[in-house]
Amino acid sequence: MFEATIDVFWLITVTMLTAFGLAVIFGMLKVMNMAHGEFITIGAYSVVLIDQTGLPWAVGVAVAGIVAALVGLCIERGIVRHFYDRPFDTLLATWGISLVLRELLEIIFGRGYRNVSPPIDGMMPLSFASDAGYPAWRLMVMAIMILAAIIGWLWYRRSRVGLLVAATVENPVLARSLGMSTGKIKTGVFMVGAASGGIAGALLSPGLRIDPLIGLDYLISSFLALVIGGVGSILGFVFGAGFVGLTNGAVAQLAGPTNGYVALLVLAIIVMWRFPSGLIGLLQSRRSQFQLAKINDDD
Amino acid sequence: MSDFIKISKGFSKLGRRYLFVGMTAIAGTTMIGTPLLAADPVKVAVLVPDSGAAGLFGPSTRNAATLAAEQINARGGIAGSQIELVFADAGLSPADVVGSVVRLVRQDKVSAIVGMHDSAVRVAVANAVRQQVPYIYTPVYEGGECAAGVYVLGETPQQQLATVIPWLSNKKDLKKWYLIGNDYNWPRNTNDQAKGYIAKAGGTVVGEEYLSFDVSNFDASIRNIQASGADTVLITLVGGASVGFNVAFAQFGLADDVVRLGTLIEENTLAGIGAANAMNLYSSSGYFASNDSAANKRFTADYVARFGADAAQLNSLGESAYEGLLFLEAAGNRAGSLDFAAFDKVANGTSFNGPSGAVKMANRHVNQSIYLANGTGGTFSVEMEFKNVASGETCM
Numbered sequence: 001m002f003e004a005t006i007d008v009f010w011l012i013t014v015t016m017l018t019a020f021g022l023a024v025i026f027g028m029l030k031v032m033n034m035a036h037g038e039f040i041t042i043g044a045y046s047v048v049l050i051d052q053t054g055l056p057w058a059v060g061v062a063v064a065g066i067v068a069a070l071v072g073l074c075i076e077r078g079i080v081r082h083f084y085d086r087p088f089d090t091l092l093a094t095w096g097i098s099l100v101l102r103e104l105l106e107i108i109f110g111r112g113y114r115n116v117s118p119p120i121d122g123m124m125p126l127s128f129a130s131d132a133g134y135p136a137w138r139l140m141v142m143a144i145m146i147l148a149a150i151i152g153w154l155w156y157r158r159s160r161v162g163l164l165v166a167a168t169v170e171n172p173v174l175a176r177s178l179g180m181s182t183g184k185i186k187t188g189v190f191m192v193g194a195a196s197g198g199i200a201g202a203l204l205s206p207g208l209r210i211d212p213l214i215g216l217d218y219l220i221s222s223f224l225a226l227v228i229g230g231v232g233s234i235l236g237f238v239f240g241a242g243f244v245g246l247t248n249g250a251v252a253q254l255a256g257p258t259n260g261y262v263a264l265l266v267l268a269i270i271v272m273w274r275f276p277s278g279l280i281g282l283l284q285s286r287r288s289q290f291q292l293a294k295i296n297d298d299d
Numbered sequence: 300m301s302d303f304i305k306i307s308k309g310f311s312k313l314g315r316r317y318l319f320v321g322m323t324a325i326a327g328t329t330m331i332g333t334p335l336l337a338a339d340p341v342k343v344a345v346l347v348p349d350s351g352a353a354g355l356f357g358p359s360t361r362n363a364a365t366l367a368a369e370q371i372n373a374r375g376g377i378a379g380s381q382i383e384l385v386f387a388d389a390g391l392s393p394a395d396v397v398g399s400v401v402r403l404v405r406q407d408k409v410s411a412i413v414g415m416h417d418s419a420v421r422v423a424v425a426n427a428v429r430q431q432v433p434y435i436y437t438p439v440y441e442g443g444e445c446a447a448g449v450y451v452l453g454e455t456p457q458q459q460l461a462t463v464i465p466w467l468s469n470k471k472d473l474k475k476w477y478l479i480g481n482d483y484n485w486p487r488n489t490n491d492q493a494k495g496y497i498a499k500a501g502g503t504v505v506g507e508e509y510l511s512f513d514v515s516n517f518d519a520s521i522r523n524i525q526a527s528g529a530d531t532v533l534i535t536l537v538g539g540a541s542v543g544f545n546v547a548f549a550q551f552g553l554a555d556d557v558v559r560l561g562t563l564i565e566e567n568t569l570a571g572i573g574a575a576n577a578m579n580l581y582s583s584s585g586y587f588a589s590n591d592s593a594a595n596k597r598f599t600a601d602y603v604a605r606f607g608a609d610a611a612q613l614n615s616l617g618e619s620a621y622e623g624l625l626f627l628e629a630a631g632n633r634a635g636s637l638d639f640a641a642f643d644k645v646a647n648g649t650s651f652n653g654p655s656g657a658v659k660m661a662n663r664h665v666n667q668s669i670y671l672a673n674g675t676g677g678t679f680s681v682e683m684e685f686k687n688v689a690s691g692e693t694c695m
Binding site: 003007010011014110112113114116118121122133134138206208209210211214248249252253257260261 | 355509511513514515517539543567574
């Protein structure tokens with residue numbers, strides 16, 4: 001039972017890490033970033049490079065974030081910012097960018113698979129009862145993710161920059177009229193989305209096959225998580241990633257991994273059909289219905 | 300066209316000649332092969348996976364084929380004619396590849412086709428070629444191809460397992476086998492064959508699982524393997540799935556106690572799996588780049604000399620194209636031409652010696668050496684060579 005729980009939590013972790021960048025960029029900037037997967041690939045390759053130099057893994061993760069952020073900066077400044085009010089065009093433009101990035105990665109690194117060793121070897125025992133352990137590096141990644149989530153949430157809620165970002169997202173015209181440099185803020189948000197993709201790729205690299213094409217798989221799974229959870233709020237994203245991990249993991253345990261993936265697709269279809277604003281939209285509308293009912297009752 | 304004339308008139312006569320040579324060179328880069336010597340060279344089509352799922356093997360296949368053509372031409376060509384290779388992308392959809400093949404046969408008038416690609420493409424191409432020219436299929440595959448005019452060099456599941464399973468079972472005392480593969484015909488055929496060999500070697504199958512290509516998390520399968528008490532896993536996963544599974548398998552601590560045997564784990568996959576995760580990982584194949592036979596040492600030295608030390612890693616799939624051309628040379632020389640009827644008459648019984656040893660055609664498949672290699676430590680070390688293993692096919 002414990003094993004099943006931690007397996008599911010690992011799936012949730014992977015989904016959250018890989019989908020976060022897309023959630024931020026689409027949720028806040030309304031940009032459908034088809035090159036999202038390539039940030040993850042860049043992150044993984046950054047660790048490959050740093051690994052070869054013998055520097056510690058943490059350096060690899062930092063480099064992954066920085067390189068991905070810089071690539072994101074170029075993309076946003078160069079192309080995406082001209083298309084903020086044209087969502088379909090950003091989809092095409094970022095798809096083109098993803099093609100170029102994949103080719104560049106192939107030119108630089110070749111098509112062959114790469115491998116990265118984990119920062120810590122071995123397994124941690126999970127309970128006193130059984131010998132079974134869990135790979136230690138995965139536990140570390142899960143801990144990092146929880147920590148980053150808590151810190152990120154607090155920063156966003158409490159800091160001035162977080163307030164500026166929220167204002168820009170809510171009402172860009174008003175924000176600009178109040179003197180906020182919305183352009184810079186949007187660039188910053190895009191870079192954060194890109195950097196989080198890079199860091200996700202770096203954190204997950206010890207368990208991945210690493211080749212220039214892996215980004216496409218993550219693009220699809222990230223979209224699934226966004227569709228199911230709902231777009232536009234962090235809570236929705238957490239919900240979506242959580243639900244995706246839970247469904248996939250639970251069904252995989254019971255009926256095999258293929259059926260786990262099928263269950264995800266079925267869930268996505270149901271959500272798109274009945275709850276177009278995602279599961280968080282469903283929850284929010286229920287909550288406001290409940291609140292309305294309470295107000296009426298109080299009369 | 301008129302702009303071109305204006306520009307070229309501005310050059311001196313000498314300059315025009317250089318311009319013409321330059322343009323011919325650019326136009327000719329799609330055709331790789333030796334320069335024209337005496338008579339017209341014979342064209343041989345080589346279908347390589349430049350794109351798609353097997354795109355990883357495109358570069359090594361091209362290199363191996365190019366090297367083969369150059370060496371064959373240095374020996375005098377096939378049936379007295381030099382050969383010239385024409386490459387086409389076999390990684391497209393079968394329908395698109397058939398389009399290329401039709402163009403190659405009708406327009407480019409190729410005399411033979413060597414194919415290194417998946418089975419769906421093979422079936423479509425065999426249907427299209429219909430014995431107009433010899434069609435040689437080179438990579439490891441699921442067995443059962445008996446279409447007339449198709450000559451198969453690839454390892455069959457029977458070949459890879461018939462001698463390997465009893466030998467490995469005996470050496471490592473293997474009793475409980477877990478079979479895991481991707482969900483399509485090659486893994487399923489392989490497992491069907493394997494069950495017979497496992498039973499004969501005194502083992503039992505304690506689990507069998509097929510995963511779709513979309514699966515990228517293998518934790519549930521690893522739990523199943525742990526629960527089943529298996530001491531061996533027969534792996535017919537391919538590509539990224541093979542890497543992901545084997546990495547997770549080792550990270551969960553199973554590699555020390557549970558032996559893994561794969562029938563499509565080549566050098567690139569091993570590189571993706573990584574030295575730390577390859578403990579007790581065995582691979583059964585017709586070719587390993589690190590095999591230290593005299594013939595293979597010569598071959599790898601030639602490869603490095605021609606393409607450089609940084610060239611695409613040699614592996615069983617890429618090397619198979621080299622053997623395909625060697626077979627074409629052997630049978631073509633025996634027949635005196637590449638004319639289909641003459642070729643077909645002599646195909647069965649033709650033999651040659653390649654980088655992986657002696658190869659002889661029977662039933663339009665080949666008897667060849669099968670190697671069992673251990674990947675522990677990150678490079679393959681060949682532990683056993685089984686010579687002259689029959690394909691198990693009975694095509695008439």
